[in-house]
Every structure is written in C-alpha cells, then in structure tokens.
Amino acid sequence: MKTPSPKSVRKEGQNVLKVHPNHPCAVFVDSEFKTNAEANKITKIFLNRGTFYLEFVSEVDNVDKYSCTCKVTDEELLIEVDLDRIVKERVAKEKADKEDRMEKEKAEAKNALIAEIEKEMILVEGGTFTMGNPEKNIWGNFKDKYNIPHLVTLSSFKIGKYPVTQSLWEKIMGNNPSYFKGNNLPVEQVCWYDAQDFLRKLNEKTGKNYRLPTEAEWEYAARSDKKSKGYEYSGSNDIDEVAWYGNNSKQTTHPVGQKSPNALGIYDMSGNVWEWCNDWWGEYTKDPQINPKGPKSGSYRVLRGGGWSSYTHSCRVSDRRINAPNNRSYNGGFRLSLDP
Secondary structure, X not given: OOOOOOOOOOOOOOOEEEEOOOOOOEEEEOOEXXXXXXXXXEEEEEEEOOEEEEEEEEOOOOOOOXXXXXXEOOOOOOEEEEHHHHHHHHHHHHHHHHXXXXXXXXXXXHHHHXXXXXXXXXXXXXXXXXXXXXXXXXXXXXXXXXOOOEEEEEOOEEEEOOOOEHHHHHHHHOOOOOXXXXXXXXXXXXXXXXXXXXXXXXXXXXXXXXXXXXHHHHHHHHHOOOOOOOOOEOXXXXXXHHOOOOOOOOOOOOOOOOOOOOOOOOXXXXXOOEEXXXXXXXXXXXXXEEOOOOOOOOOOEEEEOOOOOOOHHHHOOOOOEEEOOOOOOOOEEOOOEEOO
C-alpha cells in the first residue's frame, strides 16, 4: 500500500494538523506548511480494539510544546486536529497554572511575614495597675496635673518586642523615610498618619489587625505589669541599663534590642525613639477605667518613652508627650500592638 502524504484539508478559522503513523506530524496554518520533521514528533502509536491512537508532541508559532492523544479513524490513518482549540486550551491551562503558582507564592509570603512579626510579639496578660505619675509637690498636690494617677484595668494584648525597624518598614512600604539609616535601627521621621498607612498595608498583606497600642497599654507594658517592680524606667531604675538617651546615645538612634529588656522581655520602651500611641491627647481623671482608648477627638496624639536626645525624666514610664498627628521627627517611631 502506498504511503499517503499529508493533505491540506482545512476548515475556516482552523489550524490543521495532519498525522500519519509512519511519518512525522505536519502542521498547516492557513493552508501553509509551518513545521518540519524535527519540530514535531510522534511519541507513541498504539492499537486499541482495532482503532489506532497517536500520541505526539508539537509546537506552533512560538507556543510551548504540548502533547495529546488522537484517535485515527479514516482508511488512510490520517487525522485532523483543531490546533486553535488545543493552543487555546494550553494557554488557558498555563494561565491557570501561573495564577495558582502566584497564589501559592502569595500565601507563602504572607505566612512568612506573619511568622517574622509574630516571633517578635510579646503577650501581655491583662490586669489592673495604677496609671500616671504619683509624685506630689511640697503642698501635697500632684506635680503633673495632666498625669493624675488612676486605676486602669486592661484585657490581654500583644505588643512588639522592639520598635518597628527600618527593615520591616521597607518591606511593607517600599521606602525608608528615616534620617539615621540602618536595617535594624528603629524607623523614624514617621508621623501618626504614616504609621496608620503602614498598619493598613501590613494588615492587607497579613490579614491581621495590627494597630498602635493605646496609651494605657503602652504604659502597662512598659511597667511590666503584672511583673512590675515599680521601676522609674522600663526595666530598671538605672536608665543607662535600659535606654539610649541624651547622655549616652552620641546623638543618634541605635539598633533595637541592644539595651536590657524589661521583665516582660520588651526592649527600648525607654529611649531610642519616642513611640506613637493611638490615643488623642487628654487630661486624666481620678476615675477608674476599663480598656480606655482616650478622648474621641482632639488636636494632638500621644507619644511615649523618650528618645535618643531626651533628658532622663522624659524616659520615665509615666511621662507623656504630645505632637500633631501630621508632624514628623527623627526622634519619633512606633511599635505594633495586636489583640490576641
């Protein structure tokens, strides 16, 4: 029997593949021969219940190689294959595979980011403490009328072991506004609104609800309650042990975690950079409070902890400062908080 050669039999709008079991594949696009024997290869010919099946690989017009199995039905053992459909299906599969791969990579990146942050979050067990400055003047009045001591009861929460570093800021925001540069230095020159933008993007990436600590949470964590020993600074009465401040900082920020932590294992709550809290500024009252969040409105936000250029009294756990929420300073940063 004479071996037939592939014929250009087309349907309108189709690319046609002619296959013969004793010859390589031949590909016609718009009736024009497009491939040669080296570019196409039959990988298997097998017979099942009297019907030939061909398995082959091919590529057309820069489309990646694909494989399929075709049923041979006519007397000459020729078959027409709709390449447009095959290519379309292949492209659709590759697109779906790419989307699945991107989703997997996105999920892996999300889980890695969460793990990176969570390992540096400290659980602070809830409790009741005296918030404010108990110092009195010679007439028996409180020295700081804006910082009257009062009982506060808090639920448990998590807080960052360190202030937010420039490394983490860059990973989330893609920039670094800090005056003093260094991956492990605290980020600074960020206003309260900048911190909110960071938190929004961080939460989009993680699916969590990270936030700034309330002023009460910040002071409770700085005092190490329930493990408080009544220290003036966060972790010690010796400021040089726990803080970078005006007398020892050499007028610069320092990598987080170099000084001693407080009893909860939290670093740099005294000195290095002032830290934004979520609250609007407001005067305290003597009334006990439960999970206070500060005034509902105001003109200034609260900062705590003192910074690298501060005097010693500014680094006390009870000291309060205020600033406009749109004001940036190379003294000012923040740390994360999270409900457990």
